[in-house]
Structure formats: structure tokens, C-alpha cells
Amino acid sequence: MRLVVAGSPLAAVPTLTALAASEHEIVRVITRPATPQGRKRVLTPTPVADEARRLGLPVLEARRLGEVEPALLPLEVDLGVIVAYGALVREPLLSWPRLGWINLHFSLLPRWRGAAPVQHAVIAGDAQTGATVFQLTEGLDEGDWYARLTTPIGAHRTAGSLLDELSRSGADLVRSVVDDLASGTAIAQAQIGEVTLAPKLGRDDAELRWNEPAEAVHARLRGVTPEPGAFTHSSDQAIKVLEAAIARDAAPLPPGAVRRAGGRVLVGTGTVPLELLHVQPAGKQAMGAADWARGLPGDRDPVFS
Known part of the structure; x- marks a missing residue:
């Protein structure tokens, strides 16, 4: 399939790398713009931008996906894949790919919908967390899910170490779902359970x-x-x-x-x-x-x- 991949932080890099190594074609990578970093405020690209350029993939930088609509809508794309891009996908881009968008979210949805799911799971003392690949909809992390994995949190793990683990195992999960969508064998299931929210931490x-x-x-x-x-x-x-x-x-x-x-x-x-x-x-x-x-x-x- 022809894919567009959107993501920004280090947690999104394993998915981009895995899809680039698959039989599918990544036609565009979308990421947030470079930002000043460190004491010297050096303008620094996102980790996803660095990886995309290393792989020789075309990159579009945008704070909001709407900024790059004119560059995207003329393209024929089968599927969008998004991992921690940092902005919402709205119409007409939401329904622009033939199969819509899938999202890798680092929680066991519907628990911990929002921007900081791993952090909230650890703070709440959850026994386990995981990753879910689901169909993106207009609602916040509300779409039907295709695949998930679980991992114990334990008494000593930090949110950072868990996110690193989930970003790598989640990349394999995304690639599997993309393959299933390509072959027509993917099965989506409705989210069931108590909804909890995971807003960005301050x-x-x-x-x-x-x-x-x-x-x-x-x-x-x-x-x-x-x-x-x-x-x-x-x-x-x-x-x-x-x-x-x-x-x-x-x-x-x-x-x-x-x-x-x-x-x-x-x-x-x-x-x-x-x-x-x-x-x-x-x-x-x-x-x-x-x-x-x-x-x-x-x-x-x-x-x-």
C-alpha cells in the first residue's frame, strides 16, 4: 500500500523504521517543525524528521496537518499511520486516505485516552499497560481497535523506560495491522470498558x-x-x-x-x-x-x- 506516516518524537521512530523496511511505500512523512533546543537554542529537527531523511523519505513539517493539506490531498494514499504527531487529524484529511488513518496509542484503550497515557498509568499505580492500534476518528482516541499488546509496569519502571519498550514492540504491532489491512483480513473491535483520560502533564x-x-x-x-x-x-x-x-x-x-x-x-x-x-x-x-x-x-x- 501507499502510506503517509505522521509522528514527531523518538517514540514514533521505530514505527517509521519498521514501515520503511516493509513492502509498503511511504510517500510522505509529516512531522512537527524544528524547534530551538538546549542552552544555545540550536534549531533541532524532530527525531522523526532525522530518521525520515536518513531513510531518504520526503518530509513535510507542519504544526497542524491542515497546513499541508494542499500538498497532501492530490496524492493517492491507501492509509495514514500516526504515532504521537502532536496535533489532531481533521476533515478533509481524516477521510482522505482510502482506508483512513490508524493510530498507535500507548495504552490499553479505552483506559488513558489522551496525550500522556504511559505517565498516567504509572502514576495511578496500574499493574499493566500496553499499546493499541486503532482506527482514527474525530473523537479523542475513540475508534475501533485492530490489535493490542500488554506489558507489566512493575514496581520500579519509569514512564520513560516503558515508553521506550512500547515504542519498539508497538512498531511491530503497527506493521502487522498494516499488512492485515492490505490483505483485507484486519478485524476491528469496539472499545469496551471504563474510559479514563490522560491529559498532558504539567x-x-x-x-x-x-x-x-x-x-x-x-x-x-x-x-x-x-x-x-x-x-x-x-x-x-x-x-x-x-x-x-x-x-x-x-x-x-x-x-x-x-x-x-x-x-x-x-x-x-x-x-x-x-x-x-x-x-x-x-x-x-x-x-x-x-x-x-x-x-x-x-x-x-x-x-x-
Whole structure:
């Protein structure tokens, strides 16, 4: 089939690579425009743009798909494939490909419809998550689904590591569905179950709440890692918390209270403490929590708020 592929971040690259290696033809790749990155604000293409150019595929950059309608509508295309493009597909482009569009979504739909499904699944303490390939419709992630896979979340995985795994296994799932659509053997099923929403996370979502149980604090930390990144406050300064573990062997502490004990840095929660492993104080490089604690002034331990 003749395909158009839309995507932007690193999570979309495995699908583009897999489809480029298939018997199908990618006639256009659509991605978001290059953006300034880093301290020097260097204009940087999306990972999908880089991969498409490496593969020698024609690329269109657009903040919204409507911007490239004139370039797309004259093309004869059998199927659109979208993975984390970052914008909605509206008419007339929605019904422009002969078979419409399919979407790779990183959740077990209808659970966690929206922009940040993996992050919300981890924060909520879900036992498992997965990926779903479904038919794109005008509604938010509402279309019938063709295929899905599941994976356990576990007690230690971060949203970043799960998304990396799902992007690679999901690419094989997409390729299988595209093959089935080409052969006419694909079967779509209606989404069944409770609908939950996964809006984009903001800074407020990333602030750790020490009065919650240790499992909930740890789940939030893992769910916002690496983006937008967990943080807390000490003496009105923000501290990024990069890694921590539940310290079930430690005595309870008041929520937010920090204790240095035997080379460990413990923080109280609503239940047992968390042990800080890696942090990044404001304006400094990431470091081990014990190194950060050694640099604290005086003998008084701080309190996180």
C-alpha cells in the first residue's frame, strides 16, 4: 500500500523504521517543525524528521496537518499511520486516505485516552499497560481497535523506560495491522470498558506530595520521569528528584522530613520513608543523594514541602 506516516518524537521512530523496511511505500512523512533546543537554542529537527531523511523519505513539517493539506490531498494514499504527531487529524484529511488513518496509542484503550497515557498509568499505580492500534476518528482516541499488546509496569519502571519498550514492540504491532489491512483480513473491535483520560502533564503534576503513602509518592516520581521531571522544595529552592526507592526497613518519619542515617538520605511520607538515590539541586549537576546531603549546612536536616 501507499502510506503517509505522521509522528514527531523518538517514540514514533521505530514505527517509521519498521514501515520503511516493509513492502509498503511511504510517500510522505509529516512531522512537527524544528524547534530551538538546549542552552544555545540550536534549531533541532524532530527525531522523526532525522530518521525520515536518513531513510531518504520526503518530509513535510507542519504544526497542524491542515497546513499541508494542499500538498497532501492530490496524492493517492491507501492509509495514514500516526504515532504521537502532536496535533489532531481533521476533515478533509481524516477521510482522505482510502482506508483512513490508524493510530498507535500507548495504552490499553479505552483506559488513558489522551496525550500522556504511559505517565498516567504509572502514576495511578496500574499493574499493566500496553499499546493499541486503532482506527482514527474525530473523537479523542475513540475508534475501533485492530490489535493490542500488554506489558507489566512493575514496581520500579519509569514512564520513560516503558515508553521506550512500547515504542519498539508497538512498531511491530503497527506493521502487522498494516499488512492485515492490505490483505483485507484486519478485524476491528469496539472499545469496551471504563474510559479514563490522560491529559498532558504539567509542572504541578510533577511536584511530589509527601503526605501521600510511599507507594503513591514513588509512583508519581516514576510516572513523571524523565518528563516533566519530579521535584520538591527545600528552603524555597526546587530540587529535582531523579531516583528514589521505598525504604521499608526504615522507621516512619513525618511527611517531608529529611534524615541522614548511615549514608542514606530518607524522606518521610504518609507511610514508610523514601530513600533518595539521585537528585539535582537548582543550578547544579545531578548527583548522588548522599553527596548532596554532605553539602548541607549545619547539623539540621531540611524539610521538603
